[in-house]
Amino acid sequence: MNGTQNEGSFLTGKVLLELDEETPAIGLYFHIIGEGVVRLQDRKRLQHNDRENYIDFRMRLLGDGGTKSEAGSTINGSTVGGRILLLSPGIHTFPFKLGLPLGLPSTFLGKHGWIQYYCKALLREPNGVVHKNHQVFIVMNPIDLNLEPSLLMQPFHCEIQEKVGIRCINRGVVNCRVRLDRGGYVPGESIKIYAYIENGSRATIQKSKAVLTETIQYTVKSKLIKSEIKELASIERGKIPAKAADQWRGELLYIPPIPPTNLRGCHLIRVQYDVYFVVLVKGNKRIRLQLPIMMANYPIRNKDGTLQKRKGTHYPETLPINRAWIDADSSVKK
Incomplete structure (x- = not known):
């Protein structure tokens, strides 16, 4: 067979x-x-x-x-x-x-x-x-990016403004804008990340970090019972002093060989991929932006059928079916 x-x-x-x-x-x-x-x-x-x-x-x-x-x-x-x-x-x-x-x-x-x-x-x-x-x-059940809505091929924006301080004492505002080059990818490609972080506070930003995660949700009788999240890949940049700024200029977050997933038609299990952009401010809670992405099987092609040339792309010959991490601790700090 x-x-x-x-x-x-x-x-x-x-x-x-x-x-x-x-x-x-x-x-x-x-x-x-x-x-x-x-x-x-x-x-x-x-x-x-x-x-x-x-x-x-x-x-x-x-x-x-x-x-x-x-x-x-x-x-x-x-x-x-x-x-x-x-x-x-x-x-x-x-x-x-x-x-x-x-x-x-x-x-x-x-x-x-x-x-x-x-x-x-x-x-x-x-x-x-x-x-x-x-x-x-x-x-x-494959997902072909060439057949998905064209919106997935457009840049994906997200921004947040967060007040930071200790014990209700306002120490300033941190502004963060993040952009992904598009909303759909396949394993072996790299996600281009653009970001601008403006530290208008008097606290030091310890680091900024982009994390690719996979979230699995289990539903029983239409009720969410369990959710697991696993960090698959990450990149980060260093400190941002008070009253300073930092910029990400197309930093590459590589997508490792992960199981291609399309659970359309299943009402019990849901799999979602996200890029979390995290800013860690000293003495304050984490600032987080969540950018959902689609993980497909077939990459974007040119009109003549050839693959688009993308920096940081290394398509694997095979993709795993099993998730080696499912029996391990899958918690991710948020």
Whole structure:
């Protein structure tokens, strides 16, 4: 069976049945399943579970239910016309081809939930003995930046003005303006960050920092139960004295090889990528700006089909499916 499928394509493969001796059977059954599951325990040790189905296709490869034209015929040495089939020793092959529906969410494996697709084959003997096996396959619902709204290709702005002080004593205002070169990227590209930080206070800004994060939210019965956030990459600049300013001029934040994610169609798990721009003022809370971005599979191309040349781009040959950090501490200071 082909291991990775795009939604809307065909799932093709075959069920192989290898027998050492002549074996009676009632039937051979085939089941294709796609499901999303959330399963977690909260701080009060209450269990929260939810599930939704995307594919539930069943078929009988051998046994009762065949057409009249099959009565008395032979398949791999087996007579189909009766209730009990006698399967000869050797390898029996049953090919299949199934069109996958459009709109399937991509395969996802998380700490508290997953989206998985798999095939199950089951051989049932007259004496009640059941032989079964299953095979997982990966579904990838790709996002092509060339097909997304053009707004994603425009610069993305955000700004904030924050008063800073200690114990209600106003010590001045910090102004911060941030701009990303666009709103959609693919792994292997670099995010260009432009920023202007004006320190109008009497406090020292210890540093400014840009952080790429991935946030996973788990929902049960339409209620958000758990949210995890992980820092994927970061860059920073140094101190800004009182009454001074600093400017980021297209600093590059590289996007590492991360799992491409499109969970459109799933109502239980949500994945979001953000760039957080953080300003740390001595003796005060952090100043934070959140800039959501889209993480796609296919990058922007020129009109002639060639890739756009971008500084700081190193497209990886392969992207991981698993998230190695899901079992580790995923907290990020905000």
